[in-house]
Amino acid sequence: MNMLLQNWTTPFGLAPFDQITDKDFAPALQEALSAHNAEIAAIADNPAPADFSNTIEALESVGHLLDQVLGVFFTVAGADSTPEREALQRDFSPILSAHFSEISSNKALFERVDAVWQARDALALSEEQARVLMLTHRGFVRSGSALTGAQEDRMKEIKNRLAVLGTEFTQNLLSDERSWFMKLGENDLQGLPEFVIDAARAAGEEKEAGSPVVTLSRSLITPFLQFCPRRDLREQAFKAWEARGANGGETDNRAIAAETLALRKERAALLGYDCFADYKLETEMAKTPEAVRDLLMQVWEPAKAQANADADVLTAMMHADGVNGDLAPWDWRYYAEKRRAAEHDLDEAALKPYFQLDRMIEASFSCATRLFGLEFKPLDVPLYHADCRAWEVTRKGEHVAVFIGDYFARGSKRSGAWCSAMRAQAKFPKVQAPVVINVCNFAKGDPALLSYDDARTLFHEFGHALHQMLSDVTYESVSGTSVARDFVELPSQLYEHWLDVPEVLGEFATHAKTGAAMPKELLDKVLGAATFDMGFQTVEYISSALVDLAFHEGEPTQDVMAKQREVLESIGMPAAITMRHATPQFAHVFSGDGYSSGYYSYMWSEVMDADAFEAFEEAGGAFDPDCAKALEDNILSTGGSRDAVELYVAFRGRLPGVEALLKGRGLVSA
Structure with a gap:
């Protein structure tokens, strides 16, 4: 039995990772593609006149088996890759591109979508329905649905080739990052703080190098470049970091x-x-x-x-x-x-013990509790890697979401940090709660210690997770982070501000060995240096x-x-x-x-996030309940169901300028 194709009866419908093997993916994908093709054909060939229900809502109702298969596959392919999974990804890319190209070039289907679009003024659609119709029609047009003949064929070829190239680019980068490391002798460790040495030893154990190593994981190479007094070693490490993807071959x-x-x-x-x-x-x-x-x-x-x-x-x-x-x-x-x-007077080595990973996770949860009433309870469920952990998210006793955190760097994980939804929130064709994952690349330790930038990354990705978890729309296509690219970073970058709230650091920045809270003098230095460099x-x-x-x-x-x-x-x-x-x-x-x-969208969003946090400060503080409700009602819960400009103006009353951003970055006098 291929569990990827079953109706999962696991807690909260989570993927049964302990019952899925790499051999399941290829046959599951073929089965899911066939099922999706049949579903699309039924919509395109429907003899009844096209309307919103039998065409647009019908499109919202199909493809769930394919989403189930791909949700699992792309989760493990990005966060726990193997040679077999990389080969599958190379095989799947052109197949998936061709599949979705066939849908966008299905003339009968596009004619039905276009017919609904042309009749939109007479349909008495809700605001969200009108938005979904517009986005669906626009998506078909921008995918080339109106092209014919040689142009249509060429568009398919381009999409297929781009899919292959994107996969190759990612895998080449991962290969370069995974293969390079620099061994450090005992003399090379002099001048490095204990937390860097510990991370280098842990990386050396993973590489089976027999000694501490520097790898191209950002959470290791960045502190090495910060603290290594040996200019020759810094140069060697930096040039390897800079050469990723450009080594020839x-x-x-x-x-x-x-x-x-x-x-x-x-x-x-x-x-x-x-x-x-x-x-x-x-x-x-x-x-x-x-x-x-x-x-x-x-x-x-x-x-x-x-x-x-x-x-x-x-x-x-x-x-x-x-x-x-x-x-x-x-x-x-x-x-x-x-x-x-x-x-x-701020020593990173003295600061880092106050940023324990577990305490920063607690901090991010606590802020969500105070702002939005969310509660987090650990779950004991099978996940795709031993490093992962999961929580049930509730509000007033009602299930909201499942949140999965995968925080540690490893050779099988691509670099960077990201948030994804294995299942997005929706109410149609049935109610489904989201399953959201944050993936990071923090250095392992006992306990795991973060830099201040690492802690910001954790809050950033959890801001994306909140956008997914608090989504409250009808249709999955406009759920959660399904928004304009230069709007999607607003919730994540805005959430970073709560890390800098003094009372948050005062409660959760506790010393790894003594358990003591960060002294006020050190806290003041941290906040005072927030715009340094x-x-x-x-x-x-x-x-x-x-x-x-x-x-x-x-x-x-x-x-x-x-x-x-x-x-x-x-x-x-x-x-x-x-x-x-x-x-x-x-x-x-x-x-x-x-x-x-x-x-550019990170900075476009930062213009808004700087202005949005000012709204909290103007309202009376970082945890002002009215402002938090306005943020949830107008941005976090609405997904892409309304235009981004409209959503921001509904929250703030106006669009922002760059002044708050420049002030927040310390690039102009306050």
Whole structure:
């Protein structure tokens, strides 16, 4: 019996991971695809005149078996990959692309959707129904449903090839990250704080290296670059980090990126757009590349000025250490950490014991309890990896969701952090509660200790989870995070602010060994240093966003690295700072279409999140109940059931400017 194809009778309908094997995926996918094809054919071939119920709602009712299979597969493929799963992913990508291309090019189906769209004014639809109809029709058009003949065939070829390229890009990056590590002898450990040494030893045990190692996991390499006094080791580690996806051979991503850009340009042209950025941004809040660039440049200039001023200070510190020459990218974090310790009397090694993973999870839950009345109870259920843990989420005794946390870095997990829903909230065709997963890459320890940035990441991803868990819409297609890309980061980035609330840190930032609360003096230093090195952080982010935008605006290039250099030179990129994601490892942009032309969206959302948190402060505090209710009612519960601009204005009464963002980043005087 293939459990992927069964009606799960497990607690809360969770996937029975202990009864699923890799051999189940391929046959389950074929069965689910066949079932979906039959469901689509029944809608397309329905002899009754098309209406909202038998066409649009019918589309909302199908594909659940396929969602069930893919929900499990993509969860384990991203968070616990194996060679067999990677091979399956390569096989599945073109199959799935072809499947969904066939649906979007089904002329009979599109004619029915279009007929409902044309009759929309006479249908007396609810606001959500009208939104679902518009999104469904627009999705078909933007997928190429109106194309015919050679253009239709070419669109299918492009989609299939892009799916293959995205999978290859991701797997190449994971391969480079997994294969490289640098052994550290006992002398190499000198000057490193205990928590870095512990993480290096744990990584060495996983790699079976026989000694501590530095890997390309961000949670390990970043503190190594911060604290390692050996410039030669920092340079070696940084260059390996920077070279991911650009090492030549089978895992090199540069040609993949170039081909992806060319295909995206052709795809946009087939649909009548001048460039891919025009096509992609049409459905976002920003609407146009010009609006995106305007926002980014408003922040770029003050950020660059701050970064250049900081570079002068760090260079002087380096010269005082007897190191001549220019400040290099592998020097910045080291001297910035020394400067932070000197100017803010803030020692990361002394700070880190106060950020225990378990206590930060409790903190994120506690804030959700105070804001939205949610309660979290641990669950003992089979999950896909021993590191995972699960909670039932309730409110006033009623089941709301299941939340799964997978927090530790491992070689089988792709880098970064993300939130996904194995099952999204919906009320049609039946009521279903969400199953939401946060995946992070924190270094293991006993206990596991986080950096302040790690703790922010945990709150960020839990903000996405709240968007999924508090969703209260009828149709799954507009549930949870199914919103404009430049709106989706608002709940996650907004939730980060609660980590900085003094009473939250005062309660949950307790010392790993003594259990003592963080002293007020240290707490004040943490909050006082919140905007430290923000010039660096802003420059590395915006430079990535501007390169992404430039890639998708003009003519595609065969030499993506030359184009990257051209963009960085044109904006005056500081020499000692690199892009947060250089092109060969820019998975946001090249592992799929999700953030292509859309990496700017984090900052677009930050403009709103800075303004939204000000609403709490203006209302009387971070836990103001009326403001929390307005946030849930107008943003967290509504998903994509209304336009993003409308939702934000309903919450705040207006759209924001960049002033709160600049102030929050310390790039202008308060």
